[in-house]
Amino acid sequence: MRTTLLLLLLVISTPFFAQSEDExxxxxxxxxxxxxxxxxxxxxxxxxxxxxxxxxxxxxxxxxxxxxxxxxxxxxxxxxxxxxxxxxxVRGTPEFAFIETKPGVTTNVPICALGGSVATPDVGIKANIVEVQGIEDLEKVGRENIEGKIVFYNRPMDPKLISTFASYSGCVDQRYAGAAEAGKFGALGVIVRSVTLRLDDYPHTGSMSYGDTPVSERIPAAAISTKGAELLSTTLKLNPDIKFYFKQNCKQLxxxxxxxxxxxxxxxxxxxxxxxxxxxxxxxxxxxxxxxxxxxxxxxxxxxxxxxxxxxxxxxxxxxxxxxxxxxxxxxxxxxxxxxxxxxxxxxxxxxxxxxxxxxxxxxxxxxxxxxxxxxxxxxxxxxxxxxxxxxxxxxxxxxxxxxxxxxxxxxxxxxxxxxxxxxxxxxxxxxxxxxxxxxxxxxxxxxxxxxxxxxxxxxxxxxx
Structure with a gap:
């Protein structure tokens, strides 16, 4: 009986000793x-x-x-x-971009090349711009409205989601695959709203992929700061004929x-x-x-x-x-x-x-x-x-x-x-x-x-x- 009681006490007390050791x-x-x-x-x-x-x-x-x-x-x-x-x-020399509302009237905006992007031509790219909310909008807009223009992806992170990583996942596809998809519609380049919930002047880079797009058909891609994106979107609504210019010198070695x-x-x-x-x-x-x-x-x-x-x-x-x-x-x-x-x-x-x-x-x-x-x-x-x-x-x-x-x-x-x-x-x-x-x-x-x-x-x- 005494032995049984001792064994019982040992069994009961063991988890508490283990717990105390872990604590x-x-x-x-x-x-x-x-x-x-x-x-x-x-x-x-x-x-x-x-x-x-x-x-x-x-x-x-x-x-x-x-x-x-x-x-x-x-x-x-x-x-x-x-x-x-x-x-x-390699990124090369700092990127440069501006919105041109009419000849000679420009407003600089902060951009940065996306990681893996090709460079623009040495003189840069200046063209009309078309705004979309995501890759799925390209088909709706159609090639006739995209060819020869710069595509501006402006889907923001969803502020309603408490998990910011879920919000990030909801819009990062336009950064990663936006250039490859816009290129299929004849776009000259893409500008992507920075993937951040904050409204500021910092452009956010990140990786992007051209998939199986031949090197000769790849178009340059850059991120624009969220303040820059808001300005560009508002200006575009006021004047759909504005032009956007950007220049970047990145290179894949x-x-x-x-x-x-x-x-x-x-x-x-x-x-x-x-x-x-x-x-x-x-x-x-x-x-x-x-x-x-x-x-x-x-x-x-x-x-x-x-x-x-x-x-x-x-x-x-x-x-x-x-x-x-x-x-x-x-x-x-x-x-x-x-x-x-x-x-x-x-x-x-x-x-x-x-x-x-x-x-x-x-x-x-x-x-x-x-x-x-x-x-x-x-x-x-x-x-x-x-x-x-x-x-x-x-x-x-x-x-x-x-x-x-x-x-x-x-x-x-x-x-x-x-x-x-x-x-x-x-x-x-x-x-x-x-x-x-x-x-x-x-x-x-x-x-x-x-x-x-x-x-x-x-x-x-x-x-x-």
């Missing part, structure tokens, strides 16, 4: 991040000493060298560079070699099971890429440091990957997945931070229902840190190529309301990153990695999406 570990992680974080200092160097890190640029290589050096200093078990060929697109930067801590119990945390090291060139995605890179680096310095010895191999070329090709993410499959590596979990360095709210997951339920059962551990979101959803572009049926994919979800104020624009700079918010994100990521490593994932379930 203590999360508290240690957050304390370390908020009192001795390294992410902000690393980001300061990336942003202010190196700057924008367009794939194939000198700055991108400097970022590779710097982050490798910092990972080496952490005493990880292994740090290495993974070669990957990346596109090299041959691919060059770059690198994913990788560091790892070997697992003590299951070294062949790999857990990845990462962000993309490249950025656009207009700002310094602090939110997109310098923040995600330095947070991911700090995850391994935080776990190491709080004395946690991971069961599984923890790997930080700083991916190259997410912005205009996804070559780094694809190369990492390709090498992992060739080596027959078993990845069980991957977490990406690529939504800015704002206050963390939680995570979205691409995984089985069983894994999602297990993760949601840990929600109480995060409540003291105001982390409440554990939902099914998008994870990240760079880790998605790793997807298979046994893998849990996760994306850090910060508060997104200000993200598209800075996304791909000149004001994506270091002074717009809050040190405490950045450190809270690193601690939140490290906490999830700790729990996944400790309790494992549930295998052999078909992943969604």
């Amino acid at each position: 203590r570990q999360l508290r240690a992680i957050y304390d370390k991040a908020l009192t001795n974080g390294k992410a902000y200092d690393w980001l300061n160097h990336l942003s202010n000493q190196i700057g924008g890190r367009l794939s194939g640029s000198v700055q991108a290589q400097q970022a590779v060298d710097y982050t490798r050096e910092q990972l080496d200093s952490l005493g990880l078990d292994r740090v290495w560079l993974q070669p990957v060929m990346v596109p090299k697109w 041959d691919d060059v070699e770059s690198y994913n930067v990788i560091g790892e801590i070997q697992g003590s119990t299951y070294p062949n099971e790999v857990m990845v945390v990462g962000g993309h090291l490249d950025s656009w060139d207009l700002g310094d890429g602090s939110h997109d995605d310098g923040a995600g890179c330095v947070q991911s680096m700090d995850v391994l440091r935080l776990l190491k310095e709080t004395g946690y010895k991971p069961k599984r191999t923890l790997r930080v990957v700083l991916f190259m070329n997410e912005e205009n090709g996804l070559r780094g993410g694809n190369k990492y997945a390709e090498v992992a499959r060739r080596k027959n590596e078993k990845h069980v979990f991957a977490l990406e931070s690529d939504s800015g360095g704002f206050t963390p709210r939680g995570f979205s997951f691409n995984c089985s229902d069983e894994n999602l339920k297990q993760i949601q059962s840990w929600a109480g551990l995060f409540e003291p840190y105001l982390i409440h979101m554990f939902v099914e959803g998008y994870s990240g572009a760079d880790i998605r190529p790793l997807m298979d049926q046994d893998l849990v994919l996760a994306g850090l979800r910060p508060d997104s309301q200000r993200y598209f104020d800075h996304h791909h624009a000149e004001n994506d700079t270091f002074e717009h990153v809050n040190k405490r918010e950045l450190e809270l994100g690193a601690a939140t990521m490290a906490s999830l990695v700790y729990l996944i490593d400790k309790y494992g994932t549930i295998p052999n379930k078909k992943i969604k999406g």
Whole structure:
């Protein structure tokens, strides 16, 4: 009877001891991040000493060298560079544009070339302009009203959607495919409203694609600031015969070699099971890429440091990957997945931070229902840190190529309301990153990695999406 009672007490008390252990570990992680974080200092160097890190640029290589050096200093078990060929697109001299209401009467407006666009002729392009609300309007307007003109895509982000990423998804197609589609109707070029909810003078660049359009038939594409778009639209309504002029000097060069930067801590119990945390090291060139995605890179680096310095010895191999070329090709993410499959590596979990360095709210997951339920059962551990979101959803572009049926994919979800104020624009700079918010994100990521490593994932379930 006494033995039975002791066993019963042991069974009852075990979950409480385990819970207390987890609470203590999360508290240690957050304390370390908020009192001795390294992410902000690393980001300061990336942003202010190196700057924008367009794939194939000198700055991108400097970022590779710097982050490798910092990972080496952490005493990880292994740090290495993974070669990957990346596109090299260059912007050239600053773009220029104006609205001409009548000969000699012009108003300058801010534009920037979209990433991957061809240049205008040396003298630029000046033509009448036709406004549409999206690609689907081209057919309605008809070739007879588009040929020889500049197409102006003016669909804004939907302000009614609380998720700004959903709003972004609702209009980004005109940026990505607008030139390819307008070219089929004989357009000379396209101007695209910047994808941001904010009304300002910053044009926002981003990737675009010509699909299978022959090089000789590609037309130039540029983004116009939201204030510029409002002015252009209003002026066009008052006088449909206005002309628009723009000039850009961008160029696509041959691919060059770059690198994913990788560091790892070997697992003590299951070294062949790999857990990845990462962000993309490249950025656009207009700002310094602090939110997109310098923040995600330095947070991911700090995850391994935080776990190491709080004395946690991971069961599984923890790997930080700083991916190259997410912005205009996804070559780094694809190369990492390709090498992992060739080596027959078993990845069980991957977490990406690529939504800015704002206050963390939680995570979205691409995984089985069983894994999602297990993760949601840990929600109480995060409540003291105001982390409440554990939902099914998008994870990240760079880790998605790793997807298979046994893998849990996760994306850090910060508060997104200000993200598209800075996304791909000149004001994506270091002074717009809050040190405490950045450190809270690193601690939140490290906490999830700790729990996944400790309790494992549930295998052999078909992943969604």
